[in-house]
Amino acid sequence: MSLAIPPDPELDRDTVRTAVAAGNIPCLLPVLYQLTGEEKWLSPPYVPTPTKGYEEHNDGGFDPQIQAEIRDAVTDAVLDWCNGKPIAHPAPAGAELARLMSTVMGEPVSEHYSPMIAEQLGFTPYTPTDVGSTIRSTRQDFGVVVVGAGISGMTCAINLEKAGIPYTVLERNDRLGGTWWENRYPGARVDIPSDLYSFSFRPKNWSEHFARRDEIFDYVSDVADEYGITDRIRFGHSVDTAAWDENEQHWVLSVTGPDGEKQELRASALVTAAGLHSTPNVPDFEGATDFHGQIVHSAQWPEDLDVRGKRVAVVGSGASAMQLVVAISDQVESMVVLQRQPQWIAPNENYFRQTDDSKNWLFDHIPFYRGWYRFRLYWLYTERTYAALPVDPNREEKGKLVSSLNDAYRAYLTSYLDSQTAGDEKLRRKTLPDYPPFGKRLLIDNGWFTTLRKPHVELLTDNIARLTPTGLVTADGEERDIDVLILCTGFQQQRFLFPMDIRGREGTSLRETWDDDNGRAYLGITTPGFPNLFFLYGPNTNPPGGSYITIAEAQVRYVVEAISRLVTEDLSSIECKPEPYERYNAELDEANSTMVYAMDGVNSYYRNSSGRVVTNSPWPVADYWARTERPDPADFTATKRRIG
Structure with a gap:
């Protein structure tokens, strides 16, 4: 992400100095280190004070003399880079990355976060395994159906495209965007800062700190067009049923099209991306x-x-x-x-605030700055929140x-x-x-x-x-x-995938397996008895804080690599084993029972009719990211493809 910024040898000192003067010093310090390689910028007296609440903290808590010294050094380093000086540390990782994260926040940040943040900031971006040539030569009948063209479905389609895997997206609405197409009520806007509530691989210069619905919808539409997935979406198509055909080793879907006509589709793998907030909860009032x-x-x-x-x-x-x-x-x-x-209800001074032009200029001209700004938002709105749960x-x-x-x-x-x-x-x-x-x-x-x-x-x-x-x-x-x-009565969040009728091996009903509102899945992604079926935003994957898009990207990486394995190992199916499924859910329920939202007297959509927490993940986002980094073949039963 950050490395895509090209140096501009035409930049003059006054322009850079003016822009840097408006920048966030805690985010400029790691930029300074990466450009120059000078260790001193990570040590006293150049360590910011911790951020209080959600404050901007642009001065880092430094006195005016230290502020001026840092900003002058950043100006020099940026101009040197523009004039051809190589970047000293273009892709920090491990302990080095942890030091930079700690510098940004003015507090210790564990190396445990380094792998996820390296991917999110573009230092080690996720690149799907390209299996396109294998499919074209030996698996011409291979294809994936993705149900839903919201954030999760789009992320999946983009990465299937990169992997060379044929796919079709079925979307019940007339437009993509899911939540951001359906929710058009007055005042609708995101409640996570826009720079965090966006794809890590596709940044945007937002007009407001908390973007309104229309700008978010335009953003996701632009992303779909840029990555070439819009033409692969069949709009106005609702999936009524999906059944696993054991003989043919594929899914058979019954779909209702825009004019009410019934269609039958087949898929080697099925990915549901119907979303948590997709089926409105409409009370039946007397009268x-x-x-x-x-x-x-x-x-x-x-x-x-x-x-x-x-x-x-x-x-x-x-x-x-x-x-x-x-x-x-x-x-x-x-x-x-x-x-x-x-x-x-918490105050936030930026809720209605327009984005300053200087901020977007820094994003577009200062390498790594956007990434560190995004990380800072992640820490404030995700890790800080989790610590109170x-x-x-x-x-x-x-x-x-x-x-x-x-x-x-x-x-x-x-x-x-x-x-x-x-x-x-x-x-x-x-x-x-x-x-x-x-x-x-x-x-x-x-x-x-x-x-x-x-x-x-x-x-x-x-x-x-x-x-x-x-x-x-x-x-x-x-x-x-x-x-x-x-x-404003919410959604039927506990009834995952309602009203779809999904049936796995031997006609087993997923809704009956889940007792209607008691969804369970391994990693929230897959369930025994349902081969080649993967859930995005499935049971217990609602993050404990921050942006869901981070979770979506982690899940999609896991799902796309699992589907790719079907091709690389010439498999007809993979199915989650009962042992990891049971072990994971026991651990999950125990962890959820220790959280504030599971306390007596706390009632919310997080719980189902029996009181079990079915929507939320109890783990920090980085922990869930680590669990889903790559599928473990030992967690699955694999069936070799029959030929002939």
Whole structure:
């Protein structure tokens, strides 16, 4: 990624100096070391102070004299590079890379993270095994079907393309993008910094720190076109059933096309990329058929819906509700928000901030700078978050509710909530969660508290009991007249791959194997009894923090290498053995039981109807990356291909 920047011998000192003056010093220090090879830039007095919260920390905590010295040295090093001086350390790894990561954060970072970060920053990018020539010569009938053209499906298609593996992507929608095509409600934007919520192999100069939905959709569309996968997607195609044919050793899919016509497709391997947030959860309210107004789900937003001057009710107070409520609050006549449970909300000064031109200039002209900026975001939004999730087993004797760090988050977030609700004790009581931070996803304040304090906005902590022709009635008997009911009620996250009917060996139903909402898979990717079937964003792969795209790239690497093995070893099938599957899931459930989101009294979509955590991974992202680095042949039963 970073090495793709060509040196520009036409750059002048004033231009470079001006840009570097606006740069983040903790990210410039490893750049300086890589360009010059000078060890002194990794030692005192050039070690930044640790970052507090999510602050930019551009000065690194240095006094003005040290800041000036570093920025002048970076300017000199960049100009030397532009004039032909070789890069001293173009691809750091291992302990050297760990030193650079520690420098960026001003705190120790273990070498354990080096392999993943080296790949993510482009020092050792993943390159799939190219099996195209073998397929063309000996396996002309070999092909893969990918179900879904969201982030995961796109990542898979791009790497299958690189590997020379024939594939077809089936997408039920008319456009690609998955979540970022379906969620077009007002105010929709990412809640992970844009520079982290993007493919590691395809950076972009974003217009905002937290990009809006349209810019993200345009980005994924551009990536699909650039990598040549758009023409391989069949839009408007829904997979109804998929069955393993034991005699022919392939999958047989029944597909409904755009005009309702039924088709049958065959695939040597099947990859599902249907996503976690794909099937809306739509409550069945009593009286809904008699309601004269309009009912919409946030993920099914009608393009012609006009809420101006309308009386609106919003069910939910999660991420989508927060974004939507704030976005439309000044358009409506009145609004009532029905909150089942309050959320922990954190401030972030960059949430609505435009990206400075100087930042993008540094990305485009300073080698490695974009990568280190991305790493810094990864650490703040992923590793820092994870550290607050495990429950301290000795918390009671220490006088802690969860752990020292989680309790500190609670105190900080409560203090912020107090500042936002000052003078309105009733609103404070309604919006203060009674469960620990990170029991649910931590949300970013986009003006939520300010909006709830507007005179025409009302917050009710109750459920809808029934609808009437003109409005709603809550469980406590409160009645409100409304014109539009907006459902921010989430998705059926526990019912992986619903409503597809997938059947493996001997006609075994995957949905019955999973008891409908109790999905289990080895690494979240594969399940015994279902050969050549691979899941992306499958059971227990929701990351404990940060960007899911990092997880998607790790899973795709594993899946593409597993599929390539079918070709390189001339196999008809590989199937996960029961032993690693059982061992992994026992370890996973034990680890999940120690996390804050599994504590008594914490309820979220993370759990299924029996209380088991089915969506979340309990491990740090780097640990999951290491587990999925390469498929272990010992974990699979392999069947040689029959010829003739």
